[in-house]
Amino acid sequence: MSLTHFDEQGQAHMVDVSGKSVTDRVATAEGCVVMAPETLDYVLQGTAKKGDVLGIARVAGIMAAKKTSDLIPLCHPLPITKVALDLTPDAELPGVRISATVKTSGQTGVEMEALTAVSAAALTVYDMLKAVEKSMRIEGIRVTLKDGGKSGRYEAD
Amino acid sequence: MSLTHFDEQGQAHMVDVSGKSVTDRVATAEGCVVMAPETLDYVLQGTAKKGDVLGIARVAGIMAAKKTSDLIPLCHPLPITKVALDLTPDAELPGVRISATVKTSGQTGVEMEALTAVSAAALTVYDMLKAVEKSMRIEGIRVTLKDGGKSGRYEAD
Amino acid sequence: MSLTHFDEQGQAHMVDVSGKSVTDRVATAEGCVVMAPETLDYVLQGTAKKGDVLGIARVAGIMAAKKTSDLIPLCHPLPITKVALDLTPDAELPGVRISATVKTSGQTGVEMEALTAVSAAALTVYDMLKAVEKSMRIEGIRVTLKDGGKSGRYEAD
Amino acid sequence: MSLTHFDEQGQAHMVDVSGKSVTDRVATAEGCVVMAPETLDYVLQGTAKKGDVLGIARVAGIMAAKKTSDLIPLCHPLPITKVALDLTPDAELPGVRISATVKTSGQTGVEMEALTAVSAAALTVYDMLKAVEKSMRIEGIRVTLKDGGKSGRYEAD
Amino acid sequence: MSLTHFDEQGQAHMVDVSGKSVTDRVATAEGCVVMAPETLDYVLQGTAKKGDVLGIARVAGIMAAKKTSDLIPLCHPLPITKVALDLTPDAELPGVRISATVKTSGQTGVEMEALTAVSAAALTVYDMLKAVEKSMRIEGIRVTLKDGGKSGRYEAD
Amino acid sequence: MSLTHFDEQGQAHMVDVSGKSVTDRVATAEGCVVMAPETLDYVLQGTAKKGDVLGIARVAGIMAAKKTSDLIPLCHPLPITKVALDLTPDAELPGVRISATVKTSGQTGVEMEALTAVSAAALTVYDMLKAVEKSMRIEGIRVTLKDGGKSGRYEAD
Numbered sequence: 034m035s036l037t038h039f040d041e042q043g044q045a046h047m048v049d050v051s052g053k054s055v056t057d058r059v060a061t062a063e064g065c066v067v068m069a070p071e072t073l074d075y076v077l078q079g080t081a082k083k084g085d086v087l088g089i090a091r092v093a094g095i096m097a098a099k100k101t102s103d104l105i106p107l108c109h110p111l112p113i114t115k116v117a118l119d120l121t122p123d124a125e126l127p128g129v130r131i132s133a134t135v136k137t138s139g140q141t142g143v144e145m146e147a148l149t150a151v152s153a154a155a156l157t158v159y160d161m162l163k164a165v166e167k168s169m170r171i172e173g174i175r176v177t178l179k180d181g182g183k184s185g186r187y188e189a190d
Numbered sequence: 191m192s193l194t195h196f197d198e199q200g201q202a203h204m205v206d207v208s209g210k211s212v213t214d215r216v217a218t219a220e221g222c223v224v225m226a227p228e229t230l231d232y233v234l235q236g237t238a239k240k241g242d243v244l245g246i247a248r249v250a251g252i253m254a255a256k257k258t259s260d261l262i263p264l265c266h267p268l269p270i271t272k273v274a275l276d277l278t279p280d281a282e283l284p285g286v287r288i289s290a291t292v293k294t295s296g297q298t299g300v301e302m303e304a305l306t307a308v309s310a311a312a313l314t315v316y317d318m319l320k321a322v323e324k325s326m327r328i329e330g331i332r333v334t335l336k337d338g339g340k341s342g343r344y345e346a347d
Numbered sequence: 348m349s350l351t352h353f354d355e356q357g358q359a360h361m362v363d364v365s366g367k368s369v370t371d372r373v374a375t376a377e378g379c380v381v382m383a384p385e386t387l388d389y390v391l392q393g394t395a396k397k398g399d400v401l402g403i404a405r406v407a408g409i410m411a412a413k414k415t416s417d418l419i420p421l422c423h424p425l426p427i428t429k430v431a432l433d434l435t436p437d438a439e440l441p442g443v444r445i446s447a448t449v450k451t452s453g454q455t456g457v458e459m460e461a462l463t464a465v466s467a468a469a470l471t472v473y474d475m476l477k478a479v480e481k482s483m484r485i486e487g488i489r490v491t492l493k494d495g496g497k498s499g500r501y502e503a504d
Numbered sequence: 505m506s507l508t509h510f511d512e513q514g515q516a517h518m519v520d521v522s523g524k525s526v527t528d529r530v531a532t533a534e535g536c537v538v539m540a541p542e543t544l545d546y547v548l549q550g551t552a553k554k555g556d557v558l559g560i561a562r563v564a565g566i567m568a569a570k571k572t573s574d575l576i577p578l579c580h581p582l583p584i585t586k587v588a589l590d591l592t593p594d595a596e597l598p599g600v601r602i603s604a605t606v607k608t609s610g611q612t613g614v615e616m617e618a619l620t621a622v623s624a625a626a627l628t629v630y631d632m633l634k635a636v637e638k639s640m641r642i643e644g645i646r647v648t649l650k651d652g653g654k655s656g657r658y659e660a661d
Numbered sequence: 662m663s664l665t666h667f668d669e670q671g672q673a674h675m676v677d678v679s680g681k682s683v684t685d686r687v688a689t690a691e692g693c694v695v696m697a698p699e700t701l702d703y704v705l706q707g708t709a710k711k712g713d714v715l716g717i718a719r720v721a722g723i724m725a726a727k728k729t730s731d732l733i734p735l736c737h738p739l740p741i742t743k744v745a746l747d748l749t750p751d752a753e754l755p756g757v758r759i760s761a762t763v764k765t766s767g768q769t770g771v772e773m774e775a776l777t778a779v780s781a782a783a784l785t786v787y788d789m790l791k792a793v794e795k796s797m798r799i800e801g802i803r804v805t806l807k808d809g810g811k812s813g814r815y816e817a818d
Numbered sequence: 819m820s821l822t823h824f825d826e827q828g829q830a831h832m833v834d835v836s837g838k839s840v841t842d843r844v845a846t847a848e849g850c851v852v853m854a855p856e857t858l859d860y861v862l863q864g865t866a867k868k869g870d871v872l873g874i875a876r877v878a879g880i881m882a883a884k885k886t887s888d889l890i891p892l893c894h895p896l897p898i899t900k901v902a903l904d905l906t907p908d909a910e911l912p913g914v915r916i917s918a919t920v921k922t923s924g925q926t927g928v929e930m931e932a933l934t935a936v937s938a939a940a941l942t943v944y945d946m947l948k949a950v951e952k953s954m955r956i957e958g959i960r961v962t963l964k965d966g967g968k969s970g971r972y973e974a975d
Contacts, residue, residue, distance in 0.1 A: 036232055036243070037321045040745070045246055045716070047723050049743035051685055051764045057365055064328070075193055086193070088359070088556055089202055092420050092563050093263050095361050099416055099424055102727055104257070104310050105317050106250050106720050110727055110740055112424055114454060115363035117354070136365045140742060144324070145317050152309045152328070153261050160262050160302050164194045167301070167333055167344050171221070171309070174328035176320075187324050197588070202559070204566050206586035208528055208607045214836055245713055245830070249720050249891050252832050256887055256895055259570055263563050267570055267583055269895055271925060272834035274825070293836045297585060350546055350557070351635045359560055371679055378642070389507055399873055400507070402673070403516055406734050406877050407577050409675050413730055413738055414575065418624050419631050420564050426738055428768060429677035431668070450679045458638070459631050466623045466642070467575050474576050474616050478508045481615070481658050485535070485623070485645035490638055501638050511902070516873070518880050520900035522842055522921045573884055577877050581884055581897055611899060664860055664871070665949045673874055692956070703821055714821070717830055721891050728889070732938050733945050734878050772952070773945050780937045780956070781889050788890050788930050792822045795929070795972050799849070799937070799959035804952055815952050 038107045047107050050140040058181030059136045062147035064174035066158045067128040072166040076122050076129060076158075087120040087129065090157040094118040097153030098135055101146045111139045113146060118154055128169075129158050132177070142184075144176045195264045204264050207297040215338030216293045219304035221331035223315045224285040229323040233279050233286060233315075244277040244286065247314040251275040254310030255292055258303045268296045270303060275311055285326075286315055289334070299341075301333045352421045361421050364454040372495030373450045376461035378488035380472045381442040386480040390436050390443060390472075401434040401443065404471040408432040411467030412449055415460045425453045427460060432468055442483075443472050446491070456498075458490045509578045518578050521611040529652030530607045533618035535645035537629045538599040543637040547593050547600060547629075558591040558600065561628040565589040568624030569606055572617045582610045584617060589625055599640075600629050603648070613655075615647045666735045675735050678768040686809030687764045690775035692802035694786045695756040700794040704750050704757060704786075715748040715757065718785040722746040725781030726763055729774045739767045741774060746782055756797075757786055760805070770812075772804045823892045832892050835925040843966030844921045847932035849959035851943045852913040857951040861907050861914060861943075872905040872914065875942040879903040882938030883920055886931045896924045898931060903939055913954075914943050917962070927969075929961045 037048050076086050095116045102110040115136035123130050133150035135143040155171045162169065179187040194205050233243050252273045259267040272293035280287050290307035292300040312328045319326065336344040351362050390400050409430045416424040429450035437444050447464035449457040469485045476483065493501040508519050547557050566587045573581040586607040594601050604621035606614040626642045633640065650658040665676050704714050723744045730738040743764035751758050761778035763771040783799045790797065807815040822833050861871050880901045887895040900921035908915050918935035920928040940956045947954065964972040 036318060038246075038318045043242070044745075044747075045242070045719060045723070046745040047726075047741070047743055049745075049764060051742040051766060085200070085202070085556065085559055088559055089195075089263055089563055091359060092560055093261065095359070096417075096420055096567070097261055098361075100257075100261070103724075104250065104254055104261075105314050106246055106724055108317060109742065112426060112453070112740060113361070114365040114423065115361055117358075117360035117363075119358075136363060138365055139740070144320065145313065148313055148316060148328075152313060155331075156302065156305055156309060157262050157264075159305060160265060161193060161195045163301065167336065168346060169332065171305075171331035172329055174312075175326065176324055179324065189325060201588075201590075202562060202566070203588040204569075204584070204586055206588075206607060208585040208609060242713065242716055245716055246720055248830060249717055252830070253724075253888075253891055255832075260567075263567055266585065269583060269897060269924070270832070271836040271894065272832055274829075274831035274834075276829075293834060295836060296583070350632060352560075352632045357556070359556070399514070399516070399870065402870055402873055403509075403577055403877055405673060406874055407575065409673070410731075410734055410881070411575055412675075414571075418564065418568055418571065418575075419628050420560055421628075422631060426740060426767070427675070428679040428737065429675055431672075431674040431677075433672075450677060452679060458634065459627065462627055462630060462642075466627060469645075470616065470619055470623060471576050471578075473619060474579060475507060475509045477615065481647055481650065482660060483646065485619075486643055488626075488642035489640065493638065503639060515902075515904075516876060516880070517902040518883075518898070518900055520902075520921060522899040522923060574881075577881055580899065583897060610897070664946060666874075666946045671870070673870070713828070713830070717823075717891055721889065725889055728885075732878065732882055732885070732889075733942050734874055735942075736945060772948065773941065776941055776944060776956075780941060783959075784930065784933055784937060785890050785892075787933060788893060789821060789823045791929065795961055795964065796974060797960065799933075800957055802940075802956035803954065807952065817953060 053140040055138055055140055056181050057138050058142050060142055060144040060147040061134045061178040062151045062176050063132040064151040064155055065128050065130045065172055066155050066169055067126055067172055068169045069166055070127045072162055073127045086161045090120055090154040091118045093157035094133055094150040094154030098146045098150040101149040105145055108145050109141050111137045113137050131155055142179055142182055144179050210297040212295055212297055213338050214295050215299050217299055217301040217304040218291045218335040219308045219333050220289040221308040221312055222285050222287045222329055223312050223326055224283055224329055225326045226323055227284045229319055230284045243318045247311040248275045248277055250314035251290055251307040251311030255303045255307040258306040262302055265302050266298050268294045270294050288312055299336055299339055301336050367454040369452055369454055370495050371452050372456050374456055374458040374461040375448045375492040376465045376490050377446040378465040378469055379442050379444045379486050380469050380483055381440055381486055382483045383480055384441045386476055387441045400475045404468040405432045405434055407471035408447055408464040408468030412460045412464040415463040419459050422459050423455050425451045427451050445469055456493055456496055458493050524611040526609055526611055527652050528609050529613050531613055531615040531618040532605045532649040533622045533647050534603040535622040535626055536599050536601045536643050537626050537640055538597055538643055539640045540637055541598045543633055544598045557632045561591055561625040562589045564628035565604055565621040565625030569617045569621040572620040576616055579616050580612050582608045584608050602626055613650055613653055615650050681768040683766055683768055684809050685766050686770050688770055688772040688775040689762045689806040690779045690804050691760040692779040692783055693756050693758045693800050694783050694797055695754055695800055696797045697794055698755045700790055701755045714789045718782040719746045719748055721785035722761055722778040722782030726774045726778040729777040733773055736773050737769045739765045741765050759783055770807055770810055772807050838925040840923055840925055841966050842923050843927050845927055845929040845932040846919045846963040847936045847961050848917040849936040849940055850913050850915045850957050851940050851954055852911055852957055853954045854951055855912045857947055858912045871946045875905055875939040876903045878942035879918055879935040879939030883931045883935040886934040890930055893930050894926050896922045898922050916940055927964055927967055929964050
């Protein structure tokens with residue numbers, strides 16, 4: 034198997050997908066921001082009353098999904114038909130769990146869009162809480178589901 | 191302590207930094223992409239001969255650092271004066287370790303720029319290798335150094 | 348009726364339009380910039396000889412229509428197939444009347460694209476004339492026509 | 505007085521501000537979205553429980569302020585140091601009143617940034633409510649305050 | 662024959678292509694950067710060992726192709742399905758020859774995307790070598806092939 | 819002499835300019851679009867009556883100058899203080915001559931901004947005339963003047 038993003042000379046290119054059929058495609062990705070329990074308290078207060086950390090991170094994730102092909106050099110531009118993000122505070126982590134689902138009708142998959150949405154939402158959570166904790170970590174960003182297209186369904190364990 | 195990105199009513203705003211002095215600021219962030227040993231082999235071959243996975247991810251990280259304020263809703267636009275990324279294959283991980291250093295002379299710090307550079311480089315590594323492995327994970331994105339500005343020097347353990 | 352941009356928990360998302368059929372869609376929006384008669388004189392001279400205020404505002408509107416999904420958080424990216432703007436000096440207003448028509452073949456309507464084109468053209472008119480009058484106002488931006496798609500034809504009174 | 509955005513031949517250019525001094529500048533703009541009382545009810549419910557129309561429009565306004573020089577052809581890029589938006593439901597209008605305040609330390613004013621923030625927030629309000637009412641109108645977008653720089657303080661009546 | 666980008670009143674618009682059929686389209690463009698033989702030596706060393714001038718210029722060209730409709734005012738946004746660039750050092754020039762091939766399935770051609778890719782790659786070559794030679798020139802940017810769509814095949818002599 | 823855009827390992831980075839002083843900088847670049855005499859007639863008619871090819875290309879050049887650091891991977895973002903373009907029909911060429919002047923107060927030069935402005939204006943001229951001639955060529959893009967900063971004044975022969 035070879036890396037599709039390179040030609041026989043090893044030169045990067047945006048893969049020719051013009052021969053692939055347009056099918057409905059979906060991908061889901063997840064990740065989390067790990068923080069101190071006291072930092073998570075700000076998030077929990079926030080959704081209730083102070084400032085809506087998770088709401089703003091959700092918007093950032095949706096908007097970033099639309100910029101994926103602008104950020105990832107060899108990614109195809111795609112007409113995204115759905116983006117949804119879930120941001121859930123988790124006291125056991127402690128931190129915020131993020132998942133993103135993206136759909137398109139197109140010639141390539143949308144796992145990069147889902148991963149980019151999760152990454153941007155995680156970065157935004159970091160940005161909004163960094164005044165109270167600098168040692169937060171973004172962890173476990175991965176694809177959990179990919180379906181549609183010739184390569185078939187993929188589900189993470 | 192309160193979250194600076196919200197006013198007293200809990201409404202999000204871009205913080206007023208006009209009263210802060212312009213100082214030299216630097217931040218370093220790190221993260222990694224964890225993959226199967228066979229996937230890492232593609233990276234190692236690549237730098238030698240086939241396709242330059244790490245070189246393209248480095249460019250993606252540099253370009254993403256310049257887009258930080260476009261991706262993170264409440265981030266100030268900043269005249270970045272330096273961006274450098276290191277991408278190192280690590281057989282023990284196994285995977286690729288990424289670190290990014292960003293500098294500016296400005297009124298706010300550049301840790302979001304460093305984190306964004308690492309995230310975009312990691313996403314690009316994923317994109318270029320996803321044809322051979324879908325189960326890669328992006329892990330451990332965090333700030334390791336921040337200096338300049340009133341809040342002083344921060345170094346991760 | 349509920350707001351389509353929110354799910355049952357009230358969380359914002361980009362609506363799933365993957366089940367909607369691709370149809371030809373058109374939308375027209377209008378608005379105006381109200382100014383002093385002496386300011387309008389600059390526009391009228393401009394088209395004749397000095398500087399082409401309306402021509403530049405027209406280009407700004409066309410280019411902004413293409414950025415709509417980048418500006419409006421929950422807007423779907425769409426392959427626009429036509430954008431046309433009319434900018435007409437109106438001595439009775441006094442000011443400049445603007446209308447924009449946008450077409451696509453897609454799964455959602457283009458009224459946001461038409462409204463964005465009008466808004467950007469109006470802002471550009473303001474920018475180019477603000478040296479002579481700061482009290483200009485942008486007024487009456489609204490959708491006048493929307494057609495194509497399941498929800499049927501809409502025409503403003 | 506002549507239009508600064510054109511040279512003597514009437515050709516558009518981005519004005520040379522290199523000779524102007526860097527000073528603190530501020531501008532405030534306002535506008536509103538007029539809607540049916542039943543539409544406004546969705547906004548009022550939203551802030552309480554369903555979906556946060558105003559919160560998302562606020563984020564859209566902040567992010568659009570940062571894109572001003574990308575939207576308005578002859579606008580200078582500026583390092584914005586503050587953006588804040590107020591979105592207030594007003595039953596008498598009925599509709600939503602929007603105001604935006606932008607600051608910079610730079611060589612030109614930020615009234616275009618404030619007007620762009622108001623416009624984008626208004627467009628986003630329209631987008632989120634258009635499923636229940638297409639006849640909303642964006643009205644009264646204007647500069648209410650401008651200060652800093654050689655041309656002095658401007659306040660609307 | 663008239664210029665399609667203007668209507669009967671001579672006002673610019675983005676041409677209505679909604680009636681055109683979606684067909685596979687391809688375009689190839691070429692150009693070069695002419696430099697001193699000593700400057701070319703840096704490129705030749707670079708690909709071997711020092712810094713990969715051509716690899717970075719290739720990425721810049723691919724990414725720029727995706728931004729074409731953002732740069733060229735009346736260009737339609739298109740879902741690009743392939744971008745490939747060739748950058749070849751040529752000692753006879755002396756300099757670097759660049760060619761770009763772009764494909765889409767759409768309603769308009771992709772010659773502007775191919776020309777934009779060549780231009781951005783050439784500018785990047787200039788940027789990376791300007792420390793050693795300021796007198797480089799970008800020459801001979803033109804379309805060499807265009808196919809698909811109603812106007813038929815075009816090949817340069 | 820070595821290429822500043824690479825470190826000692828030959829890895830690309832955005833050069834650290836934080837130690838350089840902020841000075842006034844200016845650069846001028848030029849280029850041309852060569853076409854058939856009949857094609858040039860469209861431009862000449864256009865400026866008089868039909869469609870303003872040169873006016874739109876001028877706006878495209880100004881807006882592209884502001885996007886330079888987004889297009890050229892290792893370019894620093896700069897607060898541009900002036901952009902002016904001259905587009906002159908030349909019957910002897912035959913074609914259109916383009917020159918662009920850009921200024922900033924910053925830590926790096928603006929020759930890339932001037933070259934990008936010329937390139938985008940040339941591409942726009944091509945786009946607007948391609949319906950009548952596909953064989954146009956963009957030629958002779960180069961820096962003619964660069965001043966300010968430590969490396970001193972450069973003037974092309």
